[in-house]
Amino acid sequence: MNGSTVTLYGTLTGRVWMPAVTATQPVREDLRAIARRFVNQDGSGLVDAVKSVVDGAGDFQSAKLTPDSYVLIKHERPYRLWGRTIHGYSRYVMVKDLPSLADYVTDEMPSMEDID
Numbered sequence: 001m002n003g004s005t006v007t008l009y010g011t012l013t014g015r016v017w018m019p020a021v022t023a024t025q026p027v028r029e030d031l032r033a034i035a036r037r038f039v040n041q042d043g044s045g046l047v048d049a050v051k052s053v054v055d056g057a058g059d060f061q062s063a064k065l066t067p068d069s070y071v072l073i074k075h076e077r078p079y080r081l082w083g084r085t086i087h088g089y090s091r092y093v094m095v096k097d098l099p100s101l102a103d104y105v106t107d108e109m110p111s112m113e114d115i116d
Helices: 033-034 045-055 098-102
Strands: 003-016 020-028 062-065 070-076 079-081 084-086 089-094
Touching: 003 045, 020 033, 020 062, 020 089, 020 098, 033 045, 045 062, 045 098, 062 098
Parallel strands: none
Antiparallel strands: 003 020, 003 062, 003 070, 070 089, 079 084
């Protein structure tokens, strides 16, 4: 497979409508598919894609990503090197380390006492 993927992994946290309790929800979203609708010359596609995930969280009120959430970027371009096939590389970036996503990340992890 040739190409690259950009996937958001993590947890959404926030209050749910009914009953009014704090809850969490695991997240695994293909940001490339979402960002295709938003990308412009300035590269704002990542912010808009993450906003789309957070805003589309269903029953959550003001959902945010937990600080341990991350974006995994994989580049898959197979090539031959010394008789071996190399399939590409990957790296991850913590969402808390991206200033452009600060509005979508909570400052602290929810404790078990907060989650009902």
